[in-house]
Amino acid sequence: MTLWSRTLHAGGVRDERLRADYTTAAHYVARLEPFSYPALRTVLPPAWQPHLLAAHAFARHTDDLADLPPTRRHSECFHAWAEATAQGLTTGDSTHALLRAFLHTVAVNGIPHAHVRDYLAGQARNLSFAGFATDADYYRCLDSVVVPYLTLICSSRRPRAASRTSHSLLWLVGDAGQRVDDLADFATDLRVGRLHFPQATLTHFGVTRADLESGRQTPAVRAFVAHACRQARAVLDFAQEALRHADAEEQLLLCPPLVAKQHLLGGIERQGADITRRTVALNLLPSPAELLGGTLRMLHARMRVATTHARP
Structure with missing residues (x-):
C-alpha cells in the first residue's frame, strides 16, 4: 500500500487545501467502508485512488441523505446538498470539504456534469421510495440510481475514463x-x-x-x-x-x-x-x-x- 502523501502526489493533488480535502474524503470512506477501503488502497493504481475515494465519498454522502428509513427522511437536507453540488459544478468550489475534493476530480478527469446530475436526480426520486410493486419497478430503480452511481465512480478514476465506461x-x-x-x-x-x-x-x-x-x-x-x-x-x-x-x-x-x-x-x-x-x-x-x-x-x-x- 502506497503512503497516502505519495498517493496524492501520484493523483496530481498538490495544493495543500485540496490535499486536506481529499484526506477528509478518504477518512470518510475508511470509516463507512472498513472492508472495501483497504482493498481499494492496496489493489488499485495510486494515481486513481484519490479520485475514486473522492467520488465514492460524494456518492455515499448523497446516498445517506436520500436512502433514510421512512420515519427519518428529511428531504430538505438532501435538496440543500443537491443545490450545493449544482452550484459547485458551476463555480468549481464549495464550503464542504467532501464536495471540494469531488469537484476537483470532476474538473481534472473530465467527468461529464450530466453523470453527476443523473445520479442526483435518481437519488431525489429515491426520497419517495415506498417499495417495489413489480420487477419493472426494481429495474427502474437500477437504471436511475445504481447504474448512475457506478458510472460516476468508474468515470472518476482518470482523465477520459468516462468514454471507456x-x-x-x-x-x-x-x-x-x-x-x-x-x-x-x-x-x-x-x-x-x-x-x-x-x-x-x-x-x-x-x-x-x-x-x-x-x-x-x-x-x-x-x-x-x-x-x-x-x-x-x-x-x-x-x-x-x-x-x-x-x-x-x-x-x-x-x-x-x-x-x-x-x-x-x-x-x-x-x-x-x-x-x-x-x-x-x-x-x-x-x-x-x-x-x-x-x-x-x-x-x-x-x-x-x-x-x-x-x-x-
Missing part, C-alpha cells in the same frame, strides 16, 4: 451487487420499515410482510428466500462472466467488489431464511484456491493497465 457491464454488475446487498441487509431493512423485494414476488410465494417482520420461517418464506438467492447467484455469475471479457481497467476496478459479493452471497445461502432475523456478515476467509485465483487475476489486470499507460 461500458453501460451494459455496469448494469450487470449493479444488478448483481444490489440483489446480494438486499439479501444481506434483509433483517436490518425490515427493522426500519424498508422492503426491497417486489410485492408481486412475495404474493407469488404466498409471503406477507408480517411473515417477514415476525421472522417466521414458514415453508413459503423459505421458498421465497431460496428463489431470491438463486436469482442473485445467476445474475452474479453472469456479471462475472461478462467481466472476464472486459478491458483491463474495468476488470481491475470491478472485480474486487464482485468477489466480495460472491463471498457474501455464500454466507447468505448458508444462512437461508434466517436472513430475515439477523444480518449476514461478509466472509473474509476465502479458500486458498479462491484467494490465489483472485490475486492472480488482479495482478494480471494491474500489469495490463500499467503496460497500456506506459506505451507512447
